[in-house]
Amino acid sequence: MPQYPSCPLCDKLHGLQELPDEELVWQFPHSVALLGPWQYHTGYCILVSRVHAVELHHLPPSVRRGYLEEMCLLAQAIDVCFQPRKMNYEALGNQVAHLHWHLFPRRHDDPDALKAVWLGFERAEEDRALKERLQTGPISRTAITARLRACIKNGDRTFEIH
C-alpha cells in the first residue's frame, strides 16, 4: 500500500517495478532518483523522498540529513556525467506536496541559461516543437540513465563529495 494512497508520488514509489527501466535511476536509502521528462537539460532527475512529508522540517533530523546528502550525491553524479554550466536545485511541491528535488543541470549552450527552466516549460505548453525539443536529450534516455548509474555506482572511486 502507498503511504498516502491519494498522493501521486506515494503511488509512484509503491509501483517502482512498473516503471520503464530507464526512468528508475537509483534507489538511495532515503530517496529514489527518477529521470525527469525534460532531457534537453541532460541528466535532469527528480529525487523523491521515501517518506511522505510536505516540508523538509517535517522529516526526522537523521532522515532529513540523509535525504540532503543523497541530493548532493546525485547532483555531483549529474555534474560529473554531463558537466553542466550550473546545477539548479528546486524543491517546490506546489502541485504535488510530497518532498522531491528537481535537479536541473543547465547547459552551456542554453539560450535561456540565465533564467529558471520553468519559463521555457510554460512556453512549451503552447508550442509542440519546443516541448519536443525540451524533452529530448542529445543521447537516449536509456543512455543517460546508464551513465548516471555507472557514476553513482562507482562513486567512491570516481568522485567524492569533498
Place this chain on the structure above:
Amino acid sequence: MPQYPSCPLCDKLHGLQELPDEELVWQFPHSVALLGPWQYHTGYCILVSRVHAVELHHLPPSVRRGYLEEMCLLAQAIDVCFQPRKMNYEALGNQVAHLHWHLFPRRHDDPDALKAVWLGFERAEEDRALKERLQTGPISRTAITARLRACIKNGDRTFEIH
C-alpha cells in the same frame, strides 16, 4: 576584502554593515539571511553561503551540512511566522554563481500558487503595477524582518527542527 572581488554576493557579504537594517535578517555561522525583494511572498529570504562556492559539493562536508541545516532552520522560521501554503526552495545561481538559497513561502491566496514564482517575476518586468504588487507585503519590510528575527532568536523555545 571580499573573497572574490568580482562576485556581487561576496561584495554584499563584505559590506553587510552598509545594508538597510531590515535587509539583514540573520547571521548564521555558515550563511547570512537577507530579506528578498519580492515580499508579496511574505518572508521571502535569500540565504547566502559565507564561503564563495559555485556548487554545493564544492563546499567541505561539514560546511555544506551546516549550511543546509541553516537553510532548514530559516525555512522553518518563515513557516512558523507566515504559515504559507508551501515553501519553495531554489538554489539556481544562473546569474550569480555564488551559492544562495531562495526561500519563497507561497501564499494560500496566490492566484499562481501552482506555478514557480519566476513566471510572475518575468511578467513583472513588463508590468510596473504587477512588479509593485509582487514587491509589497501585507506588512512593512521592517515588520517582516522583526518577526523573523524574533522567531529565529527564540528558536529553541518556540520551535524545533524535529
